Amino acid sequence: MAQWPHERSLVKNLAGKPFALIGVHIKYGGDDDASIVKKVMVKAQLNWRSFVDRGAIADKWKPAGTPAYYIIDSKGVIRFKWAGAPGAKAIYAALEKLIQETEKDAKKSPK
Amino acid sequence: MLFMSVALAEVEGQDKPATPAEKYQALLKERQDAKLPLKFLELAEENPKDPVALEALIQTVSIVNGTAFPTGGKDSPGERALTLLRRDHIRSDKLGLVCQQVLFGFHKSHEEFLRAVLETNPHPEVQALACLSLAQFLTDRLNRLDLIKDQPDLAERYRGVFGKDYLEELQRQDRAAVAKEAETLFDRAAERYADVQIPVTYFGSGGAVGDKAKAELFQIRHLAVGKEAPEIDGEDQDGARFKLSDYRGKVILLDFWYRL
Numbered sequence: 001m002a003q004w005p006h007e008r009s010l011v012k013n014l015a016g017k018p019f020a021l022i023g024v025h026i027k028y029g030g031d032d033d034a035s036i037v038k039k040v041m042v043k044a045q046l047n048w049r050s051f052v053d054r055g056a057i058a059d060k061w062k063p064a065g066t067p068a069y070y071i072i073d074s075k076g077v078i079r080f081k082w083a084g085a086p087g088a089k090a091i092y093a094a095l096e097k098l099i100q101e102t103e104k105d106a107k108k109s110p111k
Numbered sequence: 112m113l114f115m116s117v118a119l120a121e122v123e124g125q126d127k128p129a130t131p132a133e134k135y136q137a138l139l140k141e142r143q144d145a146k147l148p149l150k151f152l153e154l155a156e157e158n159p160k161d162p163v164a165l166e167a168l169i170q171t172v173s174i175v176n177g178t179a180f181p182t183g184g185k186d187s188p189g190e191r192a193l194t195l196l197r198r199d200h201i202r203s204d205k206l207g208l209v210c211q212q213v214l215f216g217f218h219k220s221h222e223e224f225l226r227a228v229l230e231t232n233p234h235p236e237v238q239a240l241a242c243l244s245l246a247q248f249l250t251d252r253l254n255r256l257d258l259i260k261d262q263p264d265l266a267e268r269y270r271g272v273f274g275k276d277y278l279e280e281l282q283r284q285d286r287a288a289v290a291k292e293a294e295t296l297f298d299r300a301a302e303r304y305a306d307v308q309i310p311v312t313y314f315g316s317g318g319a320v321g322d323k324a325k326a327e328l329f330q331i332r333h334l335a336v337g338k339e340a341p342e343i344d345g346e347d348q349d350g351a352r353f354k355l356s357d358y359r360g361k362v363i364l365l366d367f368w369y370r371l
């Protein structure tokens with residue numbers, strides 16, 4: 001997929017930061033089990049964790065299609081969302097902003 | 112009514128000028144004609160009292176709104192058809208489909224049409240679709256408003272695609288008030304009209320009004336920017352169970368994808 005190279009480099013570049021890319025593999029009409037999704041992920045070197053949806057997640061979240069993205073901050077609040085790919089720049093800018101926020105908060109209140 | 116007048120015409124032979132119903136049937140066969148919306152409109156304008164006028168106006172609206180960008184100025188066939196539907200057929204039981212077809216529109220006239228149907232039409236099935244469609248129309252407007260705030264260069268493209276007036280009106284919207292009205296309308300649709308069926312259109316695959324409204328309410332209340340993300344509990348590609356909240360404390364890019 002067009003967005004995979006960008007997502008691979010995101011995960012690489014943000015290693016060590018308070019960040020995680022989490023996939024939600026949508027089943028659409030098929031009956032994809034985890035092993036099929038796993039095979040694709042290994043082959044395409046998708047180095048992150050993904051839910052393998054059997055329908056329950058899509059029923060609730062109702063993405064208009066794929067790809068669709070949500071960016072959730074460290075407190076669990078939705079801060080950005082896109083239906084369709086907004087482009088590498090927009091995603092990176094949003095993540096950078098929130099990661100900085102998170103790092104600032106961590107400094108203010110050290111555990 | 113329609114079929115009967117066609118049958119009569121056949122009995123009487125073809126020497127007489129075609130009846131409005133015959134003209135309507137002939138137009139239905141011309142699927143490729145770019146002037147079709149205008150032709151249906153003119154048929155309705157010429158025969159305002161004939162039962163076929165309503166059908167013809169519905170055809171015009173349906174064809175014009177068969178694309179995601181139903182453009183056209185004040186004097187376009189689509190706009191004139193909506194004006195006539197409001198003037199002559201606002202109480203018709205056939206307007207439900209029209210409501211669903213104009214919801215992706217963006218002209219003020221689309222909004223005014225939906226409001227007029229919702230206020231005036233006596234049929235619960237039509238009210239249901241006017242209520243749902245108006246809520247969807249307002250939601251769509253909010254989405255566009257958010258997009259141009261997020262991407263200022265998009266505003267310039269909107270000016271080109273939708274026109275200067277549309278853009279200015281969009282920028283004048285009171286976001287909170289529009290959002291509140293949309294939510295109230297979805298609530299009303301879910302409560303009063305849950306079992307009414309949505310007609311299948313170019314854009315939508317039908318279903319019940321209640322289900323659609325509830326899904327939209329879930330989006331507004333739980334999946335909007337600023338809301339706490341709902342929990343996801345499922346299995347990963349190795350079959351291991353995990354939760355979205357396991358990653359609390361980190362910024363998460365949640366990526367809905369498909370393997371192809």
